Every structure is written in C-alpha cells, then in structure tokens.
Amino acid sequence: MSRLEIDADVLVLGGGPAGTWAALAAAREGARVVLADKGYCGTSGPTASGGNNLWNVPPGPARERSVQARFEDGGRLSEPAWMYRVLEETHQRVDELAGAGYRFPSGDDGREVRTSLQGPEYMRRMRRRVHRAGGTILDHSPALELLTTGDAIVSGAAGLQRQNGYAPWSVRAGAVVVATGGCAFLSGSFGTNVDTGDGLLMAAEVGASFSGMEFSTAYALAPAWSGHTKGLMMQFATYYDADGRTLGDGGFSARGAAMAHLAAGRPVFARLDRARPDIRAAMRTSQPNYFLPLDKAGIDPFTQKYPVRAVLEGTVRGTGGIRVAGTDCASDVPGLFVAGDAATRELVTGGRSGGGSHNGAWAISSGTWA
Structure with a gap:
C-alpha cells in the first residue's frame, strides 16, 4: 500500500x-x-x-x-x-x-x-x-x-x-x-x-x-417491494385502505392520511388515477425508474391499485x-x-x-x- x-x-x-x-x-x-x-x-x-x-x-x-x-x-x-x-x-x-x-x-x-x-x-x-x-x-x-x-x-x-x-x-x-x-x-x-x-x-x-x-425524520412513499420514492408521481395518486375506501382527498393533500394509516400498521394502496391520459407518457419519460418495478410486477399503476410503504429518507428528503x-x-x-x-x-x-x-x-x- x-x-x-x-x-x-x-x-x-x-x-x-x-x-x-x-x-x-x-x-x-x-x-x-x-x-x-x-x-x-x-x-x-x-x-x-x-x-x-x-x-x-x-x-x-x-x-x-x-x-x-x-x-x-x-x-x-x-x-x-x-x-x-x-x-x-x-x-x-x-x-x-x-x-x-x-x-x-x-x-x-x-x-x-x-x-x-x-x-x-x-x-x-x-x-x-x-x-x-x-x-x-x-x-x-x-x-x-x-x-x-x-x-x-x-x-x-x-x-x-x-x-x-x-x-x-x-x-x-x-x-x-x-x-x-x-x-x-x-x-x-x-x-x-x-x-x-x-x-x-x-x-x-x-x-x-x-x-x-x-x-429531519422525513418519510416518502414507494411501492411496497421497491425503494423508488418519487414524490412527483404521487401528486396524481388516490390512496385506498384495504377495503377500497378512499383516504383523504387524493394527491399531495392525502399523503398525510396515507402516512397515518401506515403508521397504525394498516395497509395502504395507491393508484395514479388522477393523471390525465395525455400526460401519462410524459410521466414515464420524466421518472422512468419509478415505473420499472411496477412494470416488472405486471401492474398498470394508472388503472390498478398497488400497495405502498413508508420509507425513511431522514435528512435526504x-x-x-x-x-x-x-x-x-x-x-x-x-x-x-x-x-x-x-x-x-x-x-x-x-x-x-x-x-x-x-x-x-x-x-x-x-x-x-x-
């Protein structure tokens, strides 16, 4: 050396x-x-x-x-x-x-x-x-x-x-x-x-x-099997509980409700159904890594619900x-x-x-x- x-x-x-x-x-x-x-x-x-x-x-x-x-x-x-x-x-x-x-x-x-x-x-x-x-x-x-x-x-x-x-x-x-x-x-x-x-x-x-x-104890949402925490995508999300009931009013305003549900140990699902069809291709282009694990799982996030989890990002986010x-x-x-x-x-x-x-x-x- x-x-x-x-x-x-x-x-x-x-x-x-x-x-x-x-x-x-x-x-x-x-x-x-x-x-x-x-x-x-x-x-x-x-x-x-x-x-x-x-x-x-x-x-x-x-x-x-x-x-x-x-x-x-x-x-x-x-x-x-x-x-x-x-x-x-x-x-x-x-x-x-x-x-x-x-x-x-x-x-x-x-x-x-x-x-x-x-x-x-x-x-x-x-x-x-x-x-x-x-x-x-x-x-x-x-x-x-x-x-x-x-x-x-x-x-x-x-x-x-x-x-x-x-x-x-x-x-x-x-x-x-x-x-x-x-x-x-x-x-x-x-x-x-x-x-x-x-x-x-x-x-x-x-x-x-x-x-x-x-x-500094910031958390973000990601697909349950993924570490991709792209908050930009989640402005188009509607969140649901295990029974299919809507949490909050959708988009960024509903993020708190989804986080609280997860903190209580209850499952949360998301669907990007608030995204207009004409911008969906642009969403994929701007943040392709967010969609990769969903595509691999055979899920269309614009029409199908997928489970999400809270991921600690500390002082990064x-x-x-x-x-x-x-x-x-x-x-x-x-x-x-x-x-x-x-x-x-x-x-x-x-x-x-x-x-x-x-x-x-x-x-x-x-x-x-x-």
Whole structure:
C-alpha cells in the first residue's frame, strides 16, 4: 500500500450534484481542487440513481408567487431573501448546463422544460465538467476524518482508498466543502446506500453546529417491494385502505392520511388515477425508474391499485443539517463549508421537506457558493 498525500486549495467531500458544482466553481476560479467520493463520482447517490424535479422558476410574477407559497407552506420559517438567491442561481446554472449540452425535453409550445433532471445523464456530465475544469477526482475514497490546525481551523481530510488495498489518503487544503449528502442509514431508499451521515459526523467532531434537525425524520412513499420514492408521481395518486375506501382527498393533500394509516400498521394502496391520459407518457419519460418495478410486477399503476410503504429518507428528503453561517455557505467552524443535503435547507424550505425540487435547487446553488 502506498499512502496518497495531496496539497490543494479546495477539498470537496462528496461527488453528488452539490459536490460537483462546488468543485466546478472552485476550479473555474483557478483553485487546485480535489473531490473525494466514497463511491464513483457520477454514478453514486440518489440523484445519479434516478434524478429529480427541480425548483427552477424564471424571473417574474411566477417566481414571486412560488416564493410566497413556499414561505407559507414551510410555516414561515424560511428566509425569502435566500429563496430568491437560490432561484436566481439555479436558473443561471441550469441555463449553463443546457449550454454545455444537457438536453431538456420540449413542451407543447416547443420550448425546453427545465424543471427536472435525468440523474444518470446529469451526473455523467457533471463528472466530465469537473475533469475538464482541471479538478482531481478520488473515486472509492471515503473520508474518515477532518484534519485541523493547532488553532482548530479545518485544513483537509483523511480517508482510505477502497480499490487500492485500503491505502490511506490525506489532502491538505485551504478550505473543505462537506457535500456528503444527508443521512438515510439502512432505509433501503433507492440510491441512498451511500448516505450514511459520515460528513455530518465529521463536522460534529470538529465542533460544527446543526440546525433544523427537528424536521429531519422525513418519510416518502414507494411501492411496497421497491425503494423508488418519487414524490412527483404521487401528486396524481388516490390512496385506498384495504377495503377500497378512499383516504383523504387524493394527491399531495392525502399523503398525510396515507402516512397515518401506515403508521397504525394498516395497509395502504395507491393508484395514479388522477393523471390525465395525455400526460401519462410524459410521466414515464420524466421518472422512468419509478415505473420499472411496477412494470416488472405486471401492474398498470394508472388503472390498478398497488400497495405502498413508508420509507425513511431522514435528512435526504428532510430539512436539517450543518448550520449555514454565511452567504458563502460557511459553517461556524473556520475553513469548513457545507453544501447540498449535508447542510440545513431550512433557509429555503422552512419546516417542510425540500423533496426533490427544492433540495435539487439547493444542491446546485449552495454547491456553487461554497
């Protein structure tokens, strides 16, 4: 085994959307950047495994309405100034992504619809962009601890190279960005096998504070034999109990009734019968992984009921994380910055889950700022 030792300006821990946007932004500023991922950057994590819809609203009245609606939905616990910042940064970066060759689908009017991302293609391109910007990527290299100077300034990290006989590695850097994702430990939610809370623990060990953790035990619904938790699809669902009685009023508003039924140990069934026939093909195109296990079971989810279960997604879908102490996404520990699901998202989501859309936009913007 040979020990790998690198000096850098910026070390990014995590190779999901937040980590790759952080590495890309730093490299463009001329920094020597190292990105370390416990998996393979570009294929590891929930975004690469499926993708998500995106909170991307162009400037104008629609953006104003979206911010106000979300502010109310989150119990007025978010900060509108941050919400506007996220929307503006996300809008610019998505335009940039399109200019770099990512192909968005077109709507009926022929214009591109830039409100969802296909995870495999998105993250494949982000990995390539980090490489082309000059960043160094360490794959299969989980970090085990943050390194600090004598005056408690974070100055790098150390870990192991899983595909090199577990040889140790260390990177000394002027700044470290923790973009390791949230924590959904052993939940079985699709793509979250790597989201085990490592970055949160390492940050706590050097004294970082957390915020919004009271909103972090988030659950999502998936087919009973699957880990695919695509909330976007469930807005078209009607929920039923074992006797075929309807739970709630359907769609997102009925989700609470379905969750309560499951929490009481009673079975719940769903059917996507609120989806109009003319949009069903588009639903399959936007989130194909949701339909795959249903198709394999021989179930047409638009006409047949299927059992669902509640899957813990913790801080991946939830809100809390490492406290953001500055507009540059600095933590309250010198030298340590945070981005994506490892950071609190209460600034833009308040007391409500960020789901895929708001968390996806936060990953892009917070990664860029960090």
